[in-house]
Structures are given as C-alpha cells and as structure tokens.
Amino acid sequence: MENEFDWFVFRRLAARKVVGSDEVKIDKVHPIAHSSGYDATGEKFGGNKVSWVENFKHVNNLDHITQQIFMICDRDELPLGDFTRNGVLVSRTNNRQNRINLVPGNQRQAHLLSWKRREIENYLLSFNLLEGKGVLEMINQQLPIVSPITAGNPNDNEEVRKKNVKEFLQPLYKRDDVQEIGTDERGVDFDKVAALIDLIPAEEISEDIENMYNYLVNKIQ
Numbered sequence: 001m002e003n004e005f006d007w008f009v010f011r012r013l014a015a016r017k018v019v020g021s022d023e024v025k026i027d028k029v030h031p032i033a034h035s036s037g038y039d040a041t042g043e044k045f046g047g048n049k050v051s052w053v054e055n056f057k058h059v060n061n062l063d064h065i066t067q068q069i070f071m072i073c074d075r076d077e078l079p080l081g082d083f084t085r086n087g088v089l090v091s092r093t094n095n096r097q098n099r100i101n102l103v104p105g106n107q108r109q110a111h112l113l114s115w116k117r118r119e120i121e122n123y124l125l126s127f128n129l130l131e132g133k134g135v136l137e138m139i140n141q142q143l144p145i146v147s148p149i150t151a152g153n154p155n156d157n158e159e160v161r162k163k164n165v166k167e168f169l170q171p172l173y174k175r176d177d178v179q180e181i182g183t184d185e186r187g188v189d190f191d192k193v194a195a196l197i198d199l200i201p202a203e204e205i206s207e208d209i210e211n212m213y214n215y216l217v218n219k220i221q
Contacts, residue, residue, distance in 0.1 A: 001072050005185045005193070006120040007031040012197040013123060014213040017205040025217045029070070036073040045082070045096060046073045046112050053100055053110040062103055068219045069102065069110035072212070074119040080158065087211040088113045113215065116208045117161040121169050123209060125160055126200040127151040133172055133196070139165065154206040172196060 001007045015021050036046050044050070049071035056069070073090075082091050084098070090112045092098045100110040117123060127149050130136040140148040147159035170181050173192040181187035 001031050001033060002035060002074055002119070003033045003185045004031065005188050005190075006072070008190060008193060009120045009123065009197065010209065010212065012194060013200070013205050013209045016197065016200065017202050017209045018213050021213065022217055025220045026213075028220050029216065036071075036076070045078055045090065046071055046114070049073065050097070050100070050110075050112070053102075057100075057102060064102075066102060067108055067221060070216060070219075071110060071112050073112070073114040075114050075117060075161070076119070078114060080116070080161075083114070083116065086215060087116060087208060088215050090114050111215075111219070113212065115212070116156075117206070118164060119166065121166045122161060122163065123206055124169055124196060124200070125149055125155060125165060126204040127155075128201055128204055129196055129199040132199050135168065135172070139168055142168065152201075152203055154204055156206050156208070 001010075011026065014026070015023070034052055035048050053069055053071065056064075056066075060066075078090070082093075083089070084091050090096070090098050096112070098112045099106075100112075102108040102110060115123075125139065127136065128151065130139050130149060131151075136149060142163060142165065143149070143159050147155075147157050149155050149160070173189055173196060174181050175187050175189045178187040
C-alpha cells in the first residue's frame with residue numbers, strides 16, 4: 001500500500017460494503033507502506049513496488065513463508081483500459097508483468113493491483129458523508145456540472161475517479177494539533193477517518209472496494 005492510511009480506509013470501507021466480510025482472512029495481510037513511484041505515463045506503473053518484490057526475492061531466495069504479495073497502487077494517470085476484467089489486476093504488457101512468481105510455480109505470487117480511482121481519498125466521495133460535513137457543494141463545484149456527487153449510488157464515473165480531491169478532504173480528518181497532514185500521514189486523526197466512513201452507506205461505496213476485497217480473500221489461504 002502507499003501508506004497506513006490507505007489500508008485503514010480500505011478495511012473500513014470493505015467492512016461496510018461486503019456482507020459477511022471475512023475479517024480473519026484480511027487480518028492475515030500485513031500492510032507495508034511503499035510508494036508506487038508513478039505519476040506520469042512515461043514511468044513504469046508500480047515500478048517501485050515491483051523493485052521491492054524483486055529485492056525481497058533476492059534477499060530471501062526461497063527461504064521465506066510469504067504466500068502472496070499484493071502490490072496495491074494508486075491509479076494516478078493509469079488509463080482505464082489497463083485493467084483486467086476483475087477491475088483490480090493491472091493488465092500485462094510487453095514491459096510490465098502483473099504477476100511475479102515468488103517461488104517456482106504459480107501458487108505463490110506477487111500481484112500488481114490498482115484502484116480504479118486516482119487514490120484512496122476518492123472513495124470518500126460519498127453524498128451522505130459530504131453533505132453531513134457541509135462540503136458537498138464545494139466538492140461538486142470541482143466536478144463537471146453533468147457529473148455531480150449524487151445520493152444513493154457510488155458515483156463510479158471517470159470525473160469522480162480522476163479528480164484530485166485530497167486537499168478538499170484532508171481538513172475533515174486532520175489532527176487538531178497540526179497545520180497540515182504532510183506526506184508521511186502523521187497528521188491523520190484516524191478516529192476522525194473512522195467517523196467519516198461510518199457516514200457512508202453501503203450503496204454509496206464503490207464496487208472497486210468489493211472487487212479488491214474479493215481478489216485478496218480469494219488468494220489468501
């Protein structure tokens with residue numbers, strides 16, 4: 001993941017979206033903060049995470065018990081057409097692997113995954129949350145008039161997916177004793193984040209969250 005904040009938001013959203021979510025399986029995942037290192041089409045998507053996996057393999061050789069590695073990236077500028085049919089696995093190209101074997105065979109792998117939205121903050125674009133916090137009109141002013149955030153649906157459209165909204169949302173979950181959150185996320189008040197997510201009804205949570213959840217639990221033994 002990009003950072004602890006991303007994993008926290010994903011887990012809270014998945015618990016609200018997925019009926020009967022298996023928290024025992026998800027608890028088997030140990031998140032490690034590591035940037036994707038991608039913000040332009042000229043760079044290799046997920047390159048930093050792929051390098052981390054290759055270094056992990058080099059250092060540990062076959063002497064490890066890791067079953068799966070999930071390289072979950074921000075979408076940033078990745079084209080929508082670069083996703084496979086399950087909606088989370090990035091497609092394979094001539095210069096990009098989407099699965100890397102950790103040991104010989106195909107049972108233990110690293111998987112190159114991505115959100116379909118720019119970053120995890122975009123999944124907080126819920127009508128109920130934004131209206132409850134008095135910022136709905138401000139956010140809708142940042143979107144085309146034909147693509148406003150509306151009630152009772154996840155608003156899974158490209159305008160919502162691609163808009164950079166972090167600067168508008170961070171004041172809602174910033175710690176009271178800091179001026180800004182900062183790139184290291186130390187300024188995040190996780191109690192505030194949890195309270196925000198509790199305002200989001202399941203029908204306003206993107207199917208991307210459930211797709212990512214399903215991909216992970218289906219690979220976890």
